Structure formats: structure tokens, C-alpha cells
Amino acid sequence: MKKIIIIFLVAFTFQFNAQDAKPVFKDGEAQIVEAFSDKTKWIRHDLWVETTFDTDGDGKMDRMHVDVTRPAQTENGLKLPVVYESSPYYAGVASGGKELFWNVKHELGEKVAEPTRSNVQRRGKRPIISNSQIKTWVPRGYIVVHSSSPGTGLSDGAPTVGGDNESLAPKAVIDWLNGRAKGYKERTGTEEVKAFWATGKVGMTGTSYNGTIPLAAATTGVEGLEAIIPVAPNTSYYHYYRSNGLVRSPGGYLGEDIDVLYDFIHSGKEENRARNNKVVRDTELANGMDRASGDYNDFWAGRDYINDMKPMKAALLMSHGFNDWNVMPEHSYRIYKKASEMGLPTQVYYHQNGHGGPPPIKMMNRWFTKYLHGIDNGVENDAKAWIVRENDKRNEPTAYDNYPNPAAQNVTMFLNSGAPKIGGLSLENNNAKGKETLVDNHSFSSEALAQAEHTNHRLLYVSPILKEDVHISGVPTITIKAASSKEAVNLSVYLVSLPWNKGRRVKITDNIITRGWADLQNYKSLTESKPLKVGKFYEMTFDFQPDDQIIKKGQQIGLMIFSSDNNYTLLPEPGTELTVDLEGTTITIPIVGGVDAFKKAID
Template structure:
């Protein structure tokens, strides 16, 4: 009897020892830690498969399947370990058209004119199975996650057609997330019937990615799919109208003059070559060609259907957004508008802003806390952390400053009026203008915005300056311009920059040293975004529009300058020089979000 008891005790001890040696996620200070057992890439299991969707966008009469890859610790196979998933989807994984000659629209023409045709290109697919991408893997697999990638419809080895914001780009990741949470829609091949299950998944999924890859987490979240618990979109394009138009104006994303939605379609269309003719005919050459409207730039149902703000009602996922205030490609309004609506809906929301350009994720620790809470279910209190994190000027992106919210809760609108002298420099003042004056500028796209801002005098822009600041001034939020103008022609570009002067020409100068924020508009849309109306030359029209969101501390010794001009060489169409814009100073004002309000502005400026 004694020997049996000892044998049983030994068996129990061996069993406990074996259990103790099993690898599992480890958490410290509210974050998932790197686990050495998960940290050997040679032991990771890498495989690919296809997930069947509920749509057919390539016209073959069969539901489209999307190509998916999986990277997971070996313990999900050897020890039955189940882990949550970090998922990234993209149209870029299998290659793009690059900067092919003729791909972009020619912008050198008059406003309202039909542009000359552009050149279509074909993308050659690249990549070898089973690896679609290596992104996210080294960050998250060692911390106890499975990492999954998928190629968007019509790209790589995924069926379907790109639609650049169409419903299939929301429903494709939804189908993958449903497979990850137990749906029987996974297959070992593109066309076969052998099934595959995500038996290693806990059914909790988080998504992240940058730019287009940051758009798709939001797209998936707007479907309301239950298993998508958290998303971290980085510099996402949340509205294709806001990306390719601005307040009715045809306006390119920064760095990609002449890009439009059909250009992006060609840029990413790396899918099955046998399906491309059908896709091109139905999507690019019909739906896009009939609705993108480069002639007027007006808003319509096509653009409304590619604005994720309109689709947010079903969204449940906890949202951590990231954006750069000097991202002039995907501008900061894209994240601001979505975060604002998500807060209004009562969703968990944090936003991280930095002072640089396109891209830039939150610190890994911040992302880690978000996924630890919403994917692993660890009660780390992240929902009680600061709602806004802003990287201050010249601080490291890894060291944001915490704020109660964004915009800063102490920010108040301050209205500034204009006084005469804009061809050299008029004044910006809190005192109401009684100038009863007009001032004129002459459009000339040969001068860049920077050229105009630095010029001591110019007939091609109007510039109005605050007094030199005696102490730093903190701006936080969305500025607005109300402007009353007349044009010498039925159509004109309108561009507005808010600048900090004197212009810093130093080699290490940052863009925020000089450009505070910007905005663009089509005066023909003064009444309606969806219906432009030709201007009567010489007649005055009033319009107002928002500038891009910002959070910036303007240092003492600088002046804040409002610059009004017409064609913006980096962003707008390039008409022939000569259009005259006349600005009514009494009917024009600038509203700035100042931390501390009017008292803070006057204290700094007087």
C-alpha cells in the first residue's frame, strides 16, 4: 500500500512538473512579455490557406477566396495551446506597379476641363507560398500571439477584384476573422474542397497596419464582426473622397501629384491575370470612370460609399488610432474624424499623434497594453489611461506626452481678423476689422507654397501675421477659415496655409517649424459639396472650411501667418497663371483652437 501511494505521488509530481513546463503567455505591468519558448523563429509553424467569402467580384460565379498565411508558436501544435491573433491585411503584399510612366493623371490643365487620358499598367505578382508577409511577426509571436496576414481581393493569390474602398474590402477581412473564430470556411487550396480549421485560435482578433493596411482594420470593424476586439489603425485612409478631394477641389495626396482612385486600382491589381480584363471593365472602366469626376470634384454616392465614417454604426472594436500631424499624404483629419465619432459612440478610444509625416505607430508598449487588455483579457486598466498621447516637438516618438483628451480640453476658439497689406504682410488681430477693404492676388503655380511664404512681397499671395509671440502659444484642435472672395474666372483653386515665420531654412529644420496646418477648397462648392456652380467673375462668394487638425506649440519669437493663395504646386491642378482672386477683408476671418483661449493668445501676442 505504501509503494502504491509513493508511485501515485510520483506520477502526480511528474504531471505537475510537465504542466509547469508548458509554455504560455506571461504578463507584467499590464503587458505581454516575450516568452523564450515562443521566441525561436526556427520553431514557428508557417502555413497558408484560403478563406471563402460571401461575395463574387471577379465574375466567375463562385465565391471569392482570399489568400491567408499563419505564423504561430510550435506549442499551438505540440501542446494544444490556443492564442489570440494579430491580423494584418493588405493589397501591397504581392507587389505594385511602382511609379510607372503615365500611371498618374496629368494635372497641367484648366479647372473644369476633361484631363487627357492616362496610361494603364499591369502588375506582375511576386512572392512565394506560404509566406505572404513578415510584418508584425517578430513583435507579436514571441509575446504569445498568432500572426495572420491576408492579401486583399484581386491582389496576390486572392480571388476577386480590387475596389479601393468598396464593400468587398470590408467583407474579405470579416470572412478571415470569422474563420479565426470558428467558422468552417477555410480551405487548403484556392479551388479545392479540403477544409482547414483555426483550432489554435482563442477566437479573439486584433488588427493593425499602416496606410492602406491601416484602413482595412477600420473597414473590417465597420462590419461589426464579433471576434474583432481591438484595432490599431496607423495613418489610415478613412475616406477616399478626403484623400483625393478637398472641399470640392480636385486635390492630390502629398507626394503623388495626379493620383486618383483609379490610379490606386491599377497600382495594386496584382491578382489573377486571367480575371483582370473583367475586373478592369466592371470596376475601373465603368464604376470608377463614371463616378470619380475629376472635372468638378463634387461629392457623390460613389464617394459616400467609400467613406468609413458613414459605416461606423455596427462597430464594436476598441480603437487605438495613430497619425502624424505633418502627414500630407493621408492627412490627420482621417484619424481625427473616426476617433471623434467612436468616442461619441461610447467605444474605448485612445489616439496617438506625432509631429512627423506618414506612418509612425504608437510605442510598442502602448500597443501591447491595448492588445493585452482586449485580446488576452488581462485587466490592466488601459481603458483608464490618458485618452490622447501627443509627441511634443523634437521629442522621440517613443516618448509621447499624455493629455486628458484631444483636442486639449482647455483649447478654445479664438477668432482673428485681417488688416490691409497682404501682398507684403497685413495683420492678424483679435480686434474686429472695419477696414472695408479688398486685396488681390494673382494665381501662378510656378511658385511653390514655400516660395510664397518666404517672399517679402508678392502679388501671388496674401499674408497676414500675428504680432511676434512673447511666449509660447499652444494650438490644439481644428482651425477654420471663413473667406469672402471674387474670382476673375468661373473656376479657381483656393489654398490656405497657416505658417510660422520667420521661415527656418536650417538643414535640421522640421516641416512643423514652418507649416502649422493647411487647407484647400473649390469656391464653386460654396453652397454644396455635392453640386458645384460656376462663379460669376467679379461676384463675391462666402465659404468656410476646416483646416487640418493640429497640436503644436509655437515658440516665442515666431509669428503666426495666414497665407491665402490659389494653385498649390504640390497638391492642386496646374492651370495657366493669371486668375485673379479678390479677398474681402471684412468678410474673412481665421479661427484658431488656442489652449487657454483668447486670454492666452493676447498674453502671448501683446
């Protein structure tokens, strides 16, 4: 009898404790709570949140499809904060080959036929939109919410690829979580759903497009969005599809443009697609994207989130890879820099790999613990910048006071002749004289050009061999004075480390420090390009992608100048000549320790 009573008391106590479970914190982090971890007890349901816009033209406010995953205890009075991710990808994307992308084999400025258009077949079943974030955050005392962005999945509306509705949609969901917007049990129904289980404090995260949406929501200044952790976010569609006036594809997606991405994600109602295509893709996007000139305009300015940041209040933890050549590292850096200037709580995490890669769970946990649970863990006093050093593990970043490294100073270098072999980079301007010419030929990859000892398809200038490591941190810039044999020419510039690493496990990116591209026609302005006069020299200054990299002793830092980049640019007929005036061309590299450190390394 005593055993039965003991068993009953244990079972009763466990049930009571499970019902009364609350978040637990240790060392400033939310801990996994056993009572929240049993996924068979999680409550999962979906609903539609009404927005303030009608982008599918049916005369009704668009409704966003939302799912919720929460611990069972929230049904009995426990209120928890929300980790929220939104995406255009949850319901599937277009399938197909190169025919879905723009043809890139043509002269700059030449108009070509549109790519083949595609339809997306929606996938997924209610009530689950996605399982992302759930295993990480629900056991730690959070509710996880997902939503499909406008015109995707079971959400109403039209995708606009950076238009205002893609900011207002997550705002509406956050408003609903705070009792300021209406949620409904069905897409066209009237039975309301209340978020009685939410504290009203929301954090957003996600990668790539899913990382763009947290920033988009934050720019609305919506009350309740306390913190965001964007991972490799696209923060400007101009910077994604153009570079300094040049039509330039994201790495791995040669020929993609904003209308292609629209087709790729448009998984919403089939009956709305024809109307959406006509109004959005074939009118707004087609008239604004200006694939012929590549110039910056009002269309692109409206899809650049840095222009909308004034209302932003959310604490920002940014994450990116320095070798992300899809969504390039400038996307995070420009927003991090602006948010810091605005006085917002900010941290940045960089690693040395490619696309994606969130901060370590410890960093994310501390961020959300502070700003969603309100635990005073001092995260705002942690180091501002966390950088994974070469060959270190991603969860073991090195702390720095900021990014760029405050000890970095600009070092200007001059070009010494050497074509068609290899010239020099020097701190002295004495030998930077003469002109050197390359011949465009997209048949040769940038990697092959960098390794060639002798070629007339690129110009290459290298530093003396480093006797000590050199730490680059920040945004290199180039001022180039050049002339073309045609009215338009691709201009590609790379910083590389040589000699080229060999071996089975060596990644191509091990030798690529950073990259940059530009259209010489935009030498005066990004908003207005003019055809070049054949043979006339023009001076243009532009940035490379941000970087933080230690170039090991025994290597040389090289500047490579070439024309068409067969992984990124349009590919005109080979033969265009690009001539560089060495005396009017310099490269500026931010180096920790400045000129003294570089002199010491090459002395």
C-alpha cells in the first residue's frame, strides 16, 4: 500500500511540476526544461492573420498563413515569448534548369529575350508550415511561430521581392501576437484566434531570404519585436543583383535577376498568379529593374532596407560568412554599421565559410534571454564582434572590440608594371608608371587567371613575400584609371593570396581574399551611366567586399584586374581590350597595425 501511495505521489508531483513548469536560466542562458521537451505534448495549430494591405487585388485585406508550436503548459496560463521565422520557401519553389535564368552571353546593354517562366506547385499540409527552430527553442521556454510570406503557400497576396508588403506581413503577425491585429481559424472564416499564450515579446531569426524578413519587420518599428538575428540576409536587392552599376549575378546563380526570384517563390493561389504576374512581375519589376544599364534608381532604393531603418528599435545580432559569394558580406556589414551608428544594441558574428551559418547557440541564447525574457545577463557588454579565425571551429569565435578591427588602418599600395607576367604592389609611387592592357575572354575562370604565370587576359600585381602574418580587417577599396576598346566593359577585381594552395582539401576560397565588380560607365554616379568613349581613360573608385583574414607569412598579397567574370557577370564576345593607367590606379587595404605592420611584414 505504501508503494502505491509513493508511486501515486511521485506521479502526482511530476504532473503538478510539469503543469507548473517555467523557463529556467543559468549563467545568463535559458536552459532546456524537461517538461517543455516532450514533443508529443506540444500544441501545434495554424491560423491566418489579417494584414493592412491587399496585394492580390481581390478587394480584401490579405491574410498570412501562420503556424504555432508551443508547450502544453501555455494552455493553462503560462505565457512565453516567441521565436518567429517567416519565409517565401516553406511551400516549395520552382524547378527547372538554365532556361529559367536570363541569357548572359551578350554585350553589355544589349536587350535579350526573357527567360522561361515557371509555376510552383505548392507543397505541405496543415497545420505545419515548417519545423525549423522548434527543437532548439521550445525546450528552452519559447513558443515558435512560422508564417509564409505574401503570395506563397497558403498566404494571400503577391510576392514583391522586397516590396513594402514583405515588411508589413511579419509586422501584422507581431501585432497579432500583441493583440493589435486579428487572427482567424480559416483563410476566409470569421472565427477569431487569440494569442493568449504570448507575452508579446518577439525575436526573429532565419537564413538568407528568411534572414531578410526579420530586418524587414524591424524597419517598421513594430512594438514587441525586441531582437533579431538575421543570418546571411539580403539587405538590398540592388547589391544582390548589381555591383557599382554592373549587372552581376549572385554566386552560383548566373543569370538570376529579381524577376527570376519572383517566379522561383510564387507558390500562392493558382487563380491569383496571372493577375500577380501582370501587375508585379511584368510591370513593377520589369519597368524598375533596368537590366540594360544596371543603374541604381528609385525601384532599387525602395528595396534597400538601409533606407528604411529610422524606425528600427530591435536589438541586432548579425551573422555572415566572409566567403559567402551568394549573399555577399557587404549585406550584413552595412546594416550592422548603420544600426551601431543609431545606438541600437548590436553584435556581429563572422565566419570564414560560405552562405549561411548562424552564430553559436550560446550567443543566440544569451541574445534572446536578455531581450525576450528580460534576464539581466550583461550581453550588451559582451564583445561587439566575434570572428571565427581560419581553421577554428565555428563555435569558437575570437572576440574583438568591433568590426572592422579598431587597430586596422588603411594602407595604400601602388602598381608596378609586369604584364603579361606579374607586376608588383609597392608602398612607393616611384615605379607606378605606364599603361598595361588585358584582353577580355570569359573562357578563362578567375581561378585559372590568378594562377597563370603568363597571360594577356588579366593584370596581376603582387606584394613582396610576407615574412610575418598580415591581418586584413575591413573594406578594401580601389581607385582605377582605365580605358576600353568598346563603349561598355565588365570590370572585375580580386584580392588574392599567392602562391595558390594545392591539395585535395584545399578550397578555392582559401586563396581568394575578397572580390569586387564595377561598370566603368558609372564612374561618376551609380544612378547615371554614359557610354565610354573608346580609348578615353576614366577614373573610378569603388569597394571590394568586406573581409577579415590573416594572410600567413610566406604568401604574397595580389591584386588581379580582369574583365568578364564567368561566374558572376555578363559574358560578351571575347576580345574587348581594357587598358589600365598604372599611375592613376591604387589599392587601399585596411591592415591591423597599418603601414608599420605591413612594412615590418615585407622588410
